[in-house]
Amino acid sequence: MKGNLLIVGMGQGLGRKLVELKNDYDHVIGISRSRIDVTDDKLIQLHCDIKNLDTAEVAKLPGDIELVIYLVSEWGESSQMLVEEFDKFTNSGPRALLNLFHLLKAQNKLKAGAVIVSVGSIASQFDHYSKRSHPMYASAKLLQKTIMSKLAATNPDYRFAVLTLGSLQHLGYASVVDAVRSIKSLAATSQFIELELLPANDIAGFDCA
DSSP: OOOEEEEESOSSTHHHHGGGGGGGSSEEEEEESSOOOOOOTTEEEEESOGGGOOHHHHHTSOSOEEEEEEOOOOOOOOSSOOHHHHHHHHHHTHHHHHHHHHHHHHTTOEEEEEEEEEEEEGGGOTTTOGGGOOHHHHHHHHHHHHHHHHHHHHOTTSEEEEEEEOOHHHHOHHHHHHHHHHHHHHTTTOSEEEEEEOOHHHHHTOOOO
């Protein structure tokens, strides 16, 4: 058996493209708020709001999960660092990711050595270019990265990775698929992995003024 792949946030964009990894796994499990109009015997869909994921929903998922890709994040903010925005970003990001991990672990859905990957945008690196800052998104992603590193330190049976992406228009989806495969390979000897994929356009665009 190859094990199963779980993509959280598979409803659109990158999440749909990562279904291309299906040949590496027995099944692809997708969690999203809306149904994906894809007919594939390998695809298992769970429709729910990740912020409200509970024991009953996780019980519906098959086990033997050896890779989890977490894509969910809010977008759009006032840049005023409002408390309600903090709640919105952290509830769907770091809090929901932490809850998902513990639910999967408690129900023995994860294989030994399973890899959990948190995916985010270079927009989280607001310290590099203040004029294009997304402070609440960046704060939530920083917290999420910290949680991932702490989980790695306290859960030696699993592997953890943070993947930060530049412009997908310039990177291309195939590069991200390759990066995920690389992370999976590196996890054989690494407990925590941090990887950034930045096209030249993004690096040239950094503005520290």
